[in-house]
Amino acid sequence: MTDLTPPSKASGAGPVDEFYTGSQIGFEPKPGDILRQRSIELTGLDGAGRAWQLVYASRGGFSAPIPASGTVIAPANGEGTGVRPLVVYCPVFHGLGGRCAPSQLLAAGVEPEAVFIGAALARGWTVAIPDGLGLGMTGLGPHQFLAGRAAAHAVLDLARATRLLPEAGAADAPIVVWGYANGGRAAVWAAEHQPQYAPELDLRGVAAGAVVADLAALVRRVDGGAWAGLALAGLVGLGRAYAHLPVGHVLTADGQQTVGAAAELDALDLLGTYRDLPLARWCERPDPWNDPMWRYVLATETCARETPNVPVHLYHGTEDTLIPVGMGRQLFAEYRALGVDLSWREYPTGHRGAAQAGAGEAIARLASYLLRRPTGRSAPQTT
Structure with missing residues (x-):
């Protein structure tokens, strides 16, 4: 069974990494602009090829500019295959502070969701993993946990940054988003806000499990x-x-x-x-x-306040004692009333079990979404 919380050995004080130091940024960078980048080795992650840590420009939930961090990983088997799809993988809640940002855990080889990231890499997809606003960057915390619009911006702006990273070869990549629990919340908020916030992105679909909707x-x-x-x-x-x-x-x-x-x-x-x-x-x-x-x-902060323009796959464990399955069913009903292209799957297991049980179908759904034609992009970009 997959553990959905980071190992305690990754937290605590340590040497300050100058790469992640910074303060609030001015209005010069556009959302998604790369502020800093560096190559890293991820030898312990199955399917990983070249990888980079990024600091990129984003916006808080109320449009204030803020730097954010994340990781971009190319698949080891993706050489010479043309434009690779990009999946933005949204991790579960790792914490409010300390050394628990996904970018830090991936570099240390102790990211608890590495199995899901590896499954996406095995498909030949480039994977981008946002840390989330306020997490990872020194002096900008605490992490803006459960703030939906902030999470959406972190996701969409990392997708923008990945397209601007020449080494990733993702400039024209079709994009899908995947997450579970608080990561599922970030995924659906990204889908809801993409038409207004980042209409230029070729978003094709979303898979989200155990979404924290209410x-x-x-x-x-x-x-x-x-x-x-x-x-x-x-x-x-x-x-x-x-x-x-x-x-x-x-x-x-x-x-x-x-x-x-x-x-x-x-x-x-x-x-x-x-x-x-x-x-x-x-x-x-x-x-x-x-x-x-x-x-x-x-x-x-309730979900379904805006309508996603892309298909959404939702899944949930019927025995989930943390996020009840009724919350997922209600979100499905609300999206259906909005006319969203939907699929739904329930698994007879608990919170952690459904993350593992639903991963295979989530990836299969995302693969099918990537084969669809791009959606229309009529809304102006928000800066």
């Missing part, structure tokens, strides 16, 4: 239980994404300190440190998510 329902489910660290991580990540709003007013003085400490932790530390602890422990009210400002944030 944050209000999820936080009620996990708060105070075994997954309580994710509720706190959501408060921290969304608080960072909506820093222009007074969302921190619900916190006590002790809560402010707790948020500061949590912002530096990876997923394993968050889950272990805050297990069974309710958010009310650090807030002025017992139900902070029912605060009017937070109700607004959660309502803004």
Whole structure:
């Protein structure tokens, strides 16, 4: 069974990597412009050929420019095959800070989702893996966990950056996006926002498993239980994404300190440190998510607010105790009402099991989407 959280040995302090240092950027770079790049060796990843770490220009959820990081991997068997398809693989939640960004874990050979990345490489596809806004880059955190628009921008701008990387040979590549759990959320938000934000991209389709579609329902489910660290991580990540709003007013003085400490932790530390602890422990009210400002944030962060122009494959485990299958079924119904080209698959297994069980069909669906004609691109590019 695949472990969907990064190993604890990858977190913690270490030497500062100057490649990832930086601050907020000005308005000169366009979203997707490559700010820095370097070649890396990924000898421990099956199917990997040449690989690069990138720092690229992106936009936060409310259009503020921000540098982001990611990894681009060419397939070992892709030489001389012409234009290779590009899959942007969106990882599950790795943490709010520390050395847990996918680009760091891939370079260290301890990325827990390497099996899925390797499966895409085995198809002869180029794979791009975003770290997500606020993760990986020094001084820009915490990671904007659960912020859908920010996640979409990180995905789409990495696709843009990959097309600008001459060595990747992806300038005219058709693109698909794949992710699971919070990665599935990033994938569908990318599909929803691509027509307005990045219409020039030849996006052909999306596969997304166990999508975190309804944050209000999820936080009620996990708060105070075994997954309580994710509720706190959501408060921290969304608080960072909506820093222009007074969302921190619900916190006590002790809560402010707790948020500061949590912002530096990876997923394993968050889950272990805050297990069974309710958010009310650090807030002025017992139900902070029912605060009017937070109700607004959660309502803004629901999926299916825009209509994807590409086919979407959704899948879910019927025994998922973290993200209930009903949430996936509801998203399927909402997309169907919007007229989205859809497919759906359920697996009789839990959260981690469905990630593995659904991978084969997800890749097969993406391969079929790549054979379709490009969708229309009528919306103007957002800069």
